[in-house]
Amino acid sequence: MLDANSRESLSEQLRPPHGYRLRQAVGTTFTLDMVSALAIPLSFIKGSGEDPENSVAVINAVRKVSDRIDIFSQAGLTRVPRQANDLLTVLEPMLHQVVSPQRGALFHPKIWLVEYESGEHLTYRFLCSSRNLTPDASWDLLVRVDGRISDPEEDSQDFSIDNGPLARFIEALPGMATRDLDPDRITRISGLTQRLTQAIWELPPDIGTLAFRPLGTGENIPESSLARLLGDGESAVGLNGQSDGRRSFGAKKLLISPFVDDTTVVALRDKWTQQLDVFGRGEELDTLSPETLSDPKIVFHSFNELGVADEEEMDAMMEAEDLRGLHAKAVFTDFDRTTHVLLGSANATQAAFRRNVEFCVEMTGPKTTIGVDQVRKDLESLHFLLHEGPGGMEHTEESALEFRLQNALIEAASHVFTLDASSSIGRDDYELRIEHSYAPSPGFAAKIGLLTLPNQLHRIEADNRPERHFFSRLPLASVTPFALIELTDVDSGMKRSTIVQGVLRTDIDGRIDRIIASQLDTPEKLRAFLLLFLTPEDVSPQNSTDGSLGFFGAALADNGMGFSGLFEVVATAAASPGAAKLFADVEPVLAQLYAMSDGDPDLDEIRILWDAALAAVEGP
Template sequence: MLEPQSRAAFAEELKPPPGFDLSYAVGTTFTLDLATALSVPLSFASRRVSAADDKLGILESIRQFTDRIDIFCQAGEMRLGTNSDLVALLESMIHPVDLRNHGGLFHPKVWFLKYRNLNDKDDVAYRFLCASRNLTDDRSWDILLRLDGRRVDTPNAELRAQNEPLARLLRSLPDWSINPLDPARAGRVKRFARWIRDVEWEQLDGAAPTFHFFDGTGASTLDIHGTRALVISPFISDDGLAHIRSKLSGAVALLSREEQIDRLSPESLDAKLHTYVLNKAVLEGEEEDAASRLVGLHAKALVLNGNRKARVVVGSANATGGAYSRNAEMMVEFELSRAKYGLDATWEALGELKEPYLSDGGKETPEQEKLEYELDSVGRQLASVRFWVQRVDEKPHGVQVWADSAIQDVLRRASRKGITVRWEMLSNPAVSSYEFAVTEESAGLYGGLDLTDISPFLRITVTAENGTKQTTILLAEMLGDLDERRDAIIARQLTDTRTFMRLLALMLEISGLWMDEPVNKTGAGFLFNGSGRNDEPALMEAIVRAVAGKSQGLEDAKRIIDIIRKKDQDGTGEPILPPGFDELWKNAWKAHRLLQKLNKTGSADGQG
């Protein structure tokens, strides 16, 4: 579990077991890169749609799976990552949260996953991932624990007590969300909390997991005791280490970052504390490909030696006072063989990855770093205020953006420190850059926008008097939204006939209408022959199968096709719909509506 030689790709751990499909997923993270979040629905997409499908494969997997995924992150810790207008399709599945008056941070990094057998709807599998990794493209050394499980037929009190920390976290999520969740999504999260109580998880060498949920009030079932111990934590504090060491009778090995060890007080660096850091030379030389190298420490773990057993605890909590008193965290514990999993065995597994680091401690945090932390704090406070974006005009569109009155207190405190705040709409910053003023109730009114320029993602830039800037993204609540806004974003990706045909293929394929051959990255497959010419009979077959199969993909495709048809009629660019497609589509859609009508009539007559 702590062996650096064993590598696991996070996206691979999300993928359903063979023969299964994603039913529902709930994920939590402290920081979130929107671009990295695009990889999540792609992990659940049909195995025929791979990264080779590039933007269109990602686009269609997002369209198909965002309704099955909810991701909760700390408000004010959202970033864009790589620029992509496809992040607009993630709006419904991302939920920034705040612990309200607790004063702590939302810090768990877990995933709850439910899969359903494609051939037997009653066959359901569960998976729980507990990590130290955030949903970002960071390449630090992290820890990931995976547990697979099944619900028991007969619920029992012992199992429900074991899983209650997981259920408590799930139940808390909708209440912590800045924007009220859609009732259907909120209800689904609460139902997942009930389902998870009866899941029996796989064991590790005969040991069942023990779950520890820190709810931000200082309450936790994690009792740290033992003789010798190993503490792995990228961030540390004197009070956090004191808490961990208070019930340990022997020496403690601490693996952390150089600057964190240097800032401990000299009193903390006593003879019983042995400090280590990652060996940079080993990290830099372990992979030929620079992009695959680990670049730092982000793992969190405790290995506690007892008289006969070892306790291994992994998860999200750093060795800080905030983690154990104010933050929301999740940790998982196993009581295992001391010979196999204890401090000495783990130390040997780490090998040359670690090296001793001696420090006298007592160093102050640099003023620039303190300033950046202050700006981050202002960004989190702003992102914890409710914002609204409302569409107010039609073609060209206008929007109004405003915030809850609570923003005034945040702005006043920031102003007294010489901090200014500017916002812009993530989709089109050129038309919406605006500086907040303490006395204004409305943040801005804008007109003349294209539908795809409108977004509830707002980029907030917080600037200090010396010019230091920190940026975060917040998610406003969208009022007066149109379904066609997302369809227009999809249609904007379709630049020619070939990309349109590929997307249509994916929309029908992921909807469950499997074709004889997959669609490959060149566009060849069931819609095109080897020369790339339009294969009308194959296209006809695909659409007919969609009509007969009552595919939701056909309904979704119509909205995209309507937008593209309007673009083609404008005559502003090369036509996208292939010759003859309009007549084919008109007849297919007519047949689809007729079958819908017949099905409804038959059901009403008791013959459906």
């Protein structure tokens, strides 16, 4: 059930089935790393690999599929990249920062809903996990289910998975965004949710039933659900159909969660419980009450930094690039011969089950294969230690301050930041103005800048509203709607920063196309880009037999992908059924590139070929 040695990247999980291409994808995350987000479009292009540092591959993938991808993340928790990257600009259309509908709550789900197409055939993939879109090497859990559109003539079976909760959750996401989504994106998301209602799912191995459990969006949770027990225990009905003191949720239970509180742990420990195993982080278990930690029917297990007992084992696991933290969240309970499982983004806290926006799946299966004893055995390889702390400890001052800074960044990101870009008079550079009404809370000092200029920050005054900040003599690549907010706790000096998604009210014509064109600064890169862009998404590019992109750069021309190889690719694409849209999508980039060039003969050769193909596609 839980094999710590069975690991796959998110890219592998998102990759389309053989013969299919991406139609639409919606993902959610609590924290967001923008460099990690660059790898998402690569997941949907066959042969593109997973390297977000390969600028040509990223440009191709984003240009092809970014209008079909939407990623929603908690405002205020987008990480500041260690190094500014011009390519982050191309992510603008597909990233959406959101806030929870309930004040003081968090947007915390980690799901992906993906629709693939092959001709008129549609298939679906749903991922529900505890994994954020970051490069963190923590131990997470994931459930994957694949589906397809039901065929009334062939599907006589009564499929019991209700798609309504998932469809309503996806439909509600645009309404949580801090800025309005493009109407076309809202229309596409709405269309996806309508088609989703007709999807039927193939259950994972050893799973008999599965239900979608969104939290924090007003969705009704069944009385016998584990999510109901943990969020509103008084109204929950046991798995035996009884209520009050007669109800039972099973004799053996197991909880995995990095964050816990007394109310949630005690809710699992009813009078019928024989043993409850709790797997968590030691410093968090220490905050439980002495009464909870001393309960004879609850066994606590802690996961240290690497989940090992001594330095020698720690060094060995570091060399093996093993897991470096606990981030998984799940509940298992055995009832009769069946095990009930709740798995997803929700920590074992009342904040998660009563306030936050979360997403879990609830499943059942035979106790012999997914039961508590089997899961406990699977966890032995992660070197959990028995936890015997006294409890009652307060969070450290540092962690409390981290929490305050996080909340202050979230509050800052909920404000509207309006940006206006313009060309500098008489110069080949640009100016950008940020206007806002945000002021830091007492005890904090704030600065503002641009994602693309992390070292050029302006102080935000506490009593000057509205406030404006000016940035001048900017290269085009520095023009962005993403602002950088840095907060400092005045007393301690602790600093934390985030990227805030502003509204670019006035933009530079063709800005993103020009930035993309500037990345294709050699004929070799341009050839590689055209090769990738004109190759169908579900076909590996020529000379890429291993799925890698090692043929980029100068090697491209030396291995048969010079002018003659490019001619074949362009001619084939020009004769394809979707040639008109394909060429129209890339033409603005090439037009910008030609305008920026200064008579490179190799580029002129490519231009002649492209213009001839474009004329053939457009016709007389």
